[in-house]
Amino acid sequence: xxxxxxxxxxDENLKYxxxxxxxxxxxxxxxxxxxxxxTVTQNSLELTIKEPRKFNVLEEFIIRAGMExxxxxxxxxxxxxxxxDSVFVKSTIANLQSLQTLTDTPQITVTAEGSLFYxxxxxxxxxxxxxIYAITDNLAGKITFQYESLDDVVINQLxxxxxxxxxxxxxxxxxxxxxxxxxxxxxxNLPLHVPAEGKFITDFKVRxxxxxxxxxxxxxxxxxxxQDQLNIQIRNGKEIVEAATKKMAELYSAEKISLEELxxxxxxxxxxxxEISLNQK
Numbered sequence: 001x002x003x004x005x006x007x008x009x010x011d012e013n014l015k016y017x018x019x020x021x022x023x024x025x026x027x028x029x030x031x032x033x034x035x036x037x038x039t040v041t042q043n044s045l046e047l048t049i050k051e052p053r054k055f056n057v058l059e060e061f062i063i064r065a066g067m068e069x070x071x072x073x074x075x076x077x078x079x080x081x082x083x084x085d086s087v088f089v090k091s092t093i094a095n096l097q098s099l100q101t102l103t104d105t106p107q108i109t110v111t112a113e114g115s116l117f118y119x120x121x122x123x124x125x126x127x128x129x130x131x132i133y134a135i136t137d138n139l140a141g142k143i144t145f146q147y148e149s150l151d152d153v154v155i156n157q158l159x160x161x162x163x164x165x166x167x168x169x170x171x172x173x174x175x176x177x178x179x180x181x182x183x184x185x186x187x188x189n190l191p192l193h194v195p196a197e198g199k200f201i202t203d204f205k206v207r208x209x210x211x212x213x214x215x216x217x218x219x220x221x222x223x224x225x226x227q228d229q230l231n232i233q234i235r236n237g238k239e240i241v242e243a244a245t246k247k248m249a250e251l252y253s254a255e256k257i258s259l260e261e262l263x264x265x266x267x268x269x270x271x272x273x274x275e276i277s278l279n280q281k
Contacts, residue, residue, distance in 0.1 A: 008030070008031055008032060008269065009032045009033075009034060009263055009264040009265060010030065010032065010033045010034075011033055011034055011035050011218070013035065014033040014034075014035065014218055014220075015033075017033070017218070017220070017235070017238060018030040018033050018220070021220070021222065027224060027225040027226045028222050028223070028224055028225070029222070029223045029225065029273055029276075029277075030220055030221070030222050030223075031221045031222070031223055031230075031263075031265055031269055031270065031273055032219075032220070032221040032259070032263035032264065032265040033218060033219070033220045033221075033263075034158070034218065034219055034262075034263050034264075035157045035158070035216060035217075035218050036157050036158045036159070036160040036163075036216070036217055036218070036219060037157040037158070037159055037160065037214050037215065037216050037217070038139055038159070038160040038161060038166065038214075038215060038217065039161075039212050039213060039214055039215070040135055040136060040137045040138075040139075040150070040212075040213050040215055041135070041136040041210050041211070041212060041213070042133055042134070042135055042136075042149065042150055042210065042211045042212075042213050043133065043134045043136070043173045043174075043206050043208075043210050043211075044131060044132075044133055044149075044206070044207045044208050045131070045132050045133070045134055045145075045173070045181075045204055045205070045206060045207065046129050046130075046131055046204065046205045046207050047129065047130045047131075047132060047181075047185075047192060047201050047203070047204050048127050048128075048129055048201065048202050048203035048204070049127060049128055049129070049130055049192060049193075049199065049200070049201055049202070050099075050113075050117075050124040050125065050127045050199070050200050050202050051124065051125050051198065051199050052117055052120060052122030052123070052124060052125070052197075052198035052199070053122055053123060053124075053125050054121060054122055055118075055121065055122055055123045058084075058088075058089070058092050059092060059096065059123055061078075061082060062078065062089070062092060062093060062096065062102075062108060063096070063101065063102075063110055063114065063118050063123075065078050065081075065108055066102060066107075066108035066109055066110040066114075067110050067115070067118070069108075071107060072107040072108045072109055073107065073108055074106050074107055074108070075089050075090045075093050075106075075108070078108065093108065096114070096123065099123060099124045099125075099126065099127075100113050100114070100124070100202075101113065101114035101117060101118075101123050101124065102114060113200070113202065116195075116198075116200070117198060120198045122198055124200075127202065130192060131207075132145050132146065132147055132185075132190070132192070133145065133146055133147070133148070133149050133150065134173050135150060135213075136170045136173065137170075137243075137244075138166050138169060138170055139160070139166050139217075139234075139244045139247060140241060140243040140244045140247070141169065141170070141243050141244075141247055142170070142243055143170055143173070143184060144188060145184060145185055145188045145190055146188075146190075147190075150213045150215075151213075157216055160217070163257065163258075163261055163262045164248075164251065164256075164257055164262070165256065173206055173210075174206050178201070178202075178203065178204060181201060181204050182200075182201050185201065215236075216236075217234055217235065217236055217241065217244070218234070218235045218236075219232065219233070219234055219235075219248070219262065219263060220232070220233040220234075220235065221233075221259060221263050221265055223270070223273045223274070223277070225277035228274065228277065230252075230259075230270065231249070232245065232248045232249050232252055233245050234248055
């Protein structure tokens with residue numbers, strides 16, 4: 001046990017988590033637990049999405065003609081080949097052009113997007129828009145996407161930026177390519193870009209100014225008696241934030257943060273815990 005004269009810097013509101021950590025593993029001892037705040041950047045995105053519908057027989061003939069004929073026929077030429085009224089063929093071609101399945105040229109030419117849909121036996125429905133939010137978190141080192149806007153918490157905790165240099169390494173949302181957005185949203189498991197089902201994000205726009213949003217986190221300094229080492233853990237409530245935990249561990253290993261300043265944790269406390277652990281072995 002720690003002498004009464006040695007006080008662990010543990011926030012009153014975090015004691016229940018500390019007790020749980022130590023109860024679940026007798027080799028772990030929480031030496032410090034403090035609350036902090038930091039900021040993330042939130043952008044509103046408008047996504048343009050297209051979903052498939054089965055093409056009809058005439059649409060299939062028109063697209064096939066654009067892909068297989070060399071050179072591709074005009075609307076009048078295809079109407080003559082099919083024995084149909086050219087007005088009917090031209091109307092269908094105009095609709096396919098409005099859906100970006102065909103290019104707006106005299107000859108029937110299929111777009112890259114049109115080829116993707118055709119490979120699945122479909123043409124796109126008229127596009128529609130969806131609003132989502134992109135959260136750039138430099139502490140966690142990632143950009144996440146969600147449907148709901150973040151609540152801006154009241155900054156009533158210690159500002160982590162005063163103790164830790166959180167470098168802005170993540171790219172600006174506006175600098176990303178469409179393929180970047182598609183891949184990130186797929187990784188986020190949002191059912192908005194699902195090529196296997198013929199559902200595609202075909203465009204995105206950043207709407208409005210970026211918003212700086214405050215977030216609360218907790219930092220735990222945990223001594224592992226088995227490994228004879230200190231571990232830093234970042235939590236959002238009870239949940240461990242893995243990416244942020246990894247980054248803080250890297251900063252500590254590189255001696256870019258001071259536990260004495262960050263968590264008011266003295267060398268005396270660390271050494272005493274190490275001595276206690278050795279005596280227990």
